[in-house]
Amino acid sequence: MTRILTFPVLSAGSLAALAVGLTIFNLTIPEPTLAGLSDEFVRLWRDQALLPRFWMALICGAALGLSGLMFQQVLRNPLAEPATLGTLSGAQLAIAITVVLGGSHPLLREAAGLLGGLGALALVIFMAGPRSSDPALLVAGLVVNLAIGAVFVLLALFQQDYLRSVFIWASGNLAQNGGSDLSTLVLRLLVLVPLALTLMRGMALFGLSDENLRGLGANVTGLRLLILLMATAISVVVTARIGVIGFIGLAAPLLASGLGIRGLKARTVAAPVAGAFILLLADGLTQSLSRALSGQIAIVLPTGVLTPILGGVLLLVLLWRRRIPETPARQARPTSRHPTKAIVAAFLVLAVSVVFSLVETLHLPGLDAAGLWPGRWPRVVTALSAGVMLALAGVVIQSVTGNPLASPESLGISSGAGLGIIAGLFAGGMAALFSGALIGALLAFILVVAIGARNRFAPGTLLLTGVAFGTFASALMSLMIASGDPRAFVILAWSMGPTYRSEAFGALAGAAVALLAILTFPLFLRWLRILPLGAEQARSLGVRPVIARFTLMAWVAVLTGVSTLAVGPVSFAGLMAPHLARASGATSPGMQCFCSAAWGAAILVLADLAGRLIWFPYEIPAGVLASLLGAPFFLWLIGKSR
Amino acid sequence: MSRRGFLAGAAAVGLTNGRAAFAGVPARIVALDWALAETLVALGHAPLAVAEAPLYAQRVIEPALPPDTLDVGLRNWPNLEAVRALRPNLIVTLEGYGVPLARLEAIAPVRALPLYTTARHPLHLARRATTELASVLGREVQGARLLSDLDRAVTPAGADERPMLILKFADERIIDIYGQGSLFDDVLRAKGLRNSWTGVTNIWGFATTGIEELARHPEARLLIIEPAPIDLMQRGAIWRALPQVRAGRTRLLPPVWVFGGLPSAIRFTRLLGTT
Numbered sequence: 039m040t041r042i043l044t045f046p047v048l049s050a051g052s053l054a055a056l057a058v059g060l061t062i063f064n065l066t067i068p069e070p071t072l073a074g075l076s077d078e079f080v081r082l083w084r085d086q087a088l089l090p091r092f093w094m095a096l097i098c099g100a101a102l103g104l105s106g107l108m109f110q111q112v113l114r115n116p117l118a119e120p121a122t123l124g125t126l127s128g129a130q131l132a133i134a135i136t137v138v139l140g141g142s143h144p145l146l147r148e149a150a151g152l153l154g155g156l157g158a159l160a161l162v163i164f165m166a167g168p169r170s171s172d173p174a175l176l177v178a179g180l181v182v183n184l185a186i187g188a189v190f191v192l193l194a195l196f197q198q199d200y201l202r203s204v205f206i207w208a209s210g211n212l213a214q215n216g217g218s219d220l221s222t223l224v225l226r227l228l229v230l231v232p233l234a235l236t237l238m239r240g241m242a243l244f245g246l247s248d249e250n251l252r253g254l255g256a257n258v259t260g261l262r263l264l265i266l267l268m269a270t271a272i273s274v275v276v277t278a279r280i281g282v283i284g285f286i287g288l289a290a291p292l293l294a295s296g297l298g299i300r301g302l303k304a305r306t307v308a309a310p311v312a313g314a315f316i317l318l319l320a321d322g323l324t325q326s327l328s329r330a331l332s333g334q335i336a337i338v339l340p341t342g343v344l345t346p347i348l349g350g351v352l353l354l355v356l357l358w359r360r361r362i363p364e365t366p367a368r369q370a371r372p373t374s375r376h377p378t379k380a381i382v383a384a385f386l387v388l389a390v391s392v393v394f395s396l397v398e399t400l401h402l403p404g405l406d407a408a409g410l411w412p413g414r415w416p417r418v419v420t421a422l423s424a425g426v427m428l429a430l431a432g433v434v435i436q437s438v439t440g441n442p443l444a445s446p447e448s449l450g451i452s453s454g455a456g457l458g459i460i461a462g463l464f465a466g467g468m469a470a471l472f473s474g475a476l477i478g479a480l481l482a483f484i485l486v487v488a489i490g491a492r493n494r495f496a497p498g499t500l501l502l503t504g505v506a507f508g509t510f511a512s513a514l515m516s517l518m519i520a521s522g523d524p525r526a527f528v529i530l531a532w533s534m535g536p537t538y539r540s541e542a543f544g545a546l547a548g549a550a551v552a553l554l555a556i557l558t559f560p561l562f563l564r565w566l567r568i569l570p571l572g573a574e575q576a577r578s579l580g581v582r583p584v585i586a587r588f589t590l591m592a593w594v595a596v597l598t599g600v601s602t603l604a605v606g607p608v609s610f611a612g613l614m615a616p617h618l619a620r621a622s623g624a625t626s627p628g629m630q631c632f633c634s635a636a637w638g639a640a641i642l643v644l645a646d647l648a649g650r651l652i653w654f655p656y657e658i659p660a661g662v663l664a665s666l667l668g669a670p671f672f673l674w675l676i677g678k679s680r
Numbered sequence: 681m682s683r684r685g686f687l688a689g690a691a692a693v694g695l696t697n698g699r700a701a702f703a704g705v706p707a708r709i710v711a712l713d714w715a716l717a718e719t720l721v722a723l724g725h726a727p728l729a730v731a732e733a734p735l736y737a738q739r740v741i742e743p744a745l746p747p748d749t750l751d752v753g754l755r756n757w758p759n760l761e762a763v764r765a766l767r768p769n770l771i772v773t774l775e776g777y778g779v780p781l782a783r784l785e786a787i788a789p790v791r792a793l794p795l796y797t798t799a800r801h802p803l804h805l806a807r808r809a810t811t812e813l814a815s816v817l818g819r820e821v822q823g824a825r826l827l828s829d830l831d832r833a834v835t836p837a838g839a840d841e842r843p844m845l846i847l848k849f850a851d852e853r854i855i856d857i858y859g860q861g862s863l864f865d866d867v868l869r870a871k872g873l874r875n876s877w878t879g880v881t882n883i884w885g886f887a888t889t890g891i892e893e894l895a896r897h898p899e900a901r902l903l904i905i906e907p908a909p910i911d912l913m914q915r916g917a918i919w920r921a922l923p924q925v926r927a928g929r930t931r932l933l934p935p936v937w938v939f940g941g942l943p944s945a946i947r948f949t950r951l952l953g954t955t
Contacts, residue, residue: 075895075896076895076898076923078921079895079921079922079923082917082918082921083892083895083918086917086918086921087892087918143912195754195757196754202850202851203850203851203852206850206851206854207851211853211854213853213854213890214853215852215853215891215916215917215918215919216915216916216917216918218915333879333880334880335880336879336880336881336882336886336887336888336889337882337887337888338854338888338889338890401761401762401765402761402762402764402765403765404765404767405761405764405765409764410761410764412786413760413761413764520850520888521882521888522850522856522884522886522888523882523883523884524755524756524777524884524939525756525777527754527756527757528756528757528777528778650761654759654762655751655752655753655758655759655762656753656754656759657753657754657757657759
């Protein structure tokens, strides 16, 4: 046991030492930065900006680590973190709305954030049902996240420069202007953290299953609610002050257990300490990097961009050495109803949307359908085939990983494509976007395979790798938009599934791959039936899990990559179509694939059509609309099947 | 914009809504960029439709678009079907930004004009764009007048001027400072004024930085483009300690379009006034 842990402990120790070293370096203010500043200003700068910033990093990191631990413990999912139940996106949306309405005071922002965060949490709990199990909560959280995220993107697209400050906040900048933020935050945490710690004993209970807990007479629902409430409050007061610092809530608790620290009490100390050091290190690196690049770059580097890289690297190092303990999430119990009705409905919606998409000229008097045809059919074909590809990929990845939160982007392929686009924009301008996406997706795939191969493509590792990528990509996106470069909105629009830019060649290529996917998925049905039974069981049935997982993953990766290139990372179809299929009664893998492909296509074509019509002449990206309109429908369906 | 308004505009083929129409001159123009749209208005030939026309009034302010100007969607993501429905005979757009040109050319003749490029001389490019648009529209006289308006506006100011920093708040800790490659920097140069910011800028001519950076330019005058959270700033210790703030050398400028063309350059010089 001790031998296995030497490596992580040593590396964590040296990183902690680096964090301390960088902090001292930054607080002493090295020579070149002093040029042109008066002594008096330097003193003031240190006392009013650098020192508060140091304490801010330490305290916020610890608070986020604690909050993450509470989420993971109560929801029993290593992917749970303050963002999982929609709280951060709720806070972000509320803050954005406040800013658009003209409010910019920090207190107002905090109040809006708290209201939005708790509102989103309430929505998630209400939708999942009061006595719901943890997977149901997580799924509802994800759906609410998608819907809120969609509204936020709409606001961002149409209120661009009003929201600049929101994006700066969202990119997680720790710069301080005086010590008032720090003292306010400390006051809040002095109340919240002791309250949270009194819930420790309650948290420990969640080592048992809900059934056992109820057997013991515990009020599981109330307890979980209370703990989630506390954890949300902690993460939101921190986030309202310093912005979105991704990954610490996720990585700190995992790091603690990765170092071999067991027992809830020990982890309650270790996770905040880990969080504090990760943020201190990230912020130390950010400040040093800003100094080194001072005068050579025209942007401000926010800490929130570095934390996902750092947290991701830490996590990947851990994953390289040992497996993260994974708790397979149970899937929703299938009902016995036959899905025929649902499939017929899906095809009906699909057919009507396709026909109407091709011929409608509602807003365009004087134009006939024939004139619009060259622009219309590639959109419809692209939406349709992307829907099919994403849905199939979604079914496969959810059953391979046994995690209902998994979606095609969980592999990190689309995030890689997104990063490639940003790189392409800066390297070669608008013309290089596509090649950037292609290269990014390929590199991401290679990295995910390399890490996955070390762990025999264990599902937990795959998902965490993908999440690491995703957090990083979204932080970089915030940075791009915060930079004020008008081209950033091209990327934002791109990332939201614009069937808008589809052209004939791309549409046909996408359709060909979708067709290929439909023809090949029957080959995998046996694996899909057997893999969820566990590796042992699979081997005894003559299936080698490593080969099966790798093949399936590669298949998912190709589908995700192609659809990402065609319509951008459209989350909804890949995540929800499989759930819709299950909720409408499709139990066998074959039926699930078929049913969700039909739904995926219907959702995207309909979203593309509606996005064109609702707010003419502005076009709402299909991905945004799919999440926005699909989420309530999805939750209604889940509610009905419960 | 209301759907009815759009329908009316689309139906008005042949009519030009009070806009000039001469033989051989493109009467129905769609502008996808505000700098080019303001130039068209200043030339006396307002475009039929402008991307994000309602927002133009808040950001560019003057010259105002005619109230019946139609909207064709986002600047970087215009609705191509809406553009097509207007049956334009000219589309003007910024080069290297937004929709691929081939898609626009499938609809109508396109003029893609560069303004903010790696050459970093937007004022020079704005002059060229003005001349080019004027000749396309057969409005050379108005074009020449606009150029001479600019020349008059940028006549060198007094010699003993302090250097300036032109900035806009991004939030209460972070600012955009306009330097080389920005319209404002070009105007200052033309007026013989000194921009204190000689550091790097992005392709749009500004650098984003923390407010502490201002302390390196103690002699400069701060020109702050509105909107600015000045009340909030006054509460921060760092802001109050800035040498320019202490000496009272700050001044607020009403909004002016930061990625503008010639009309915005002229507006900027007017706002600059006697400084």
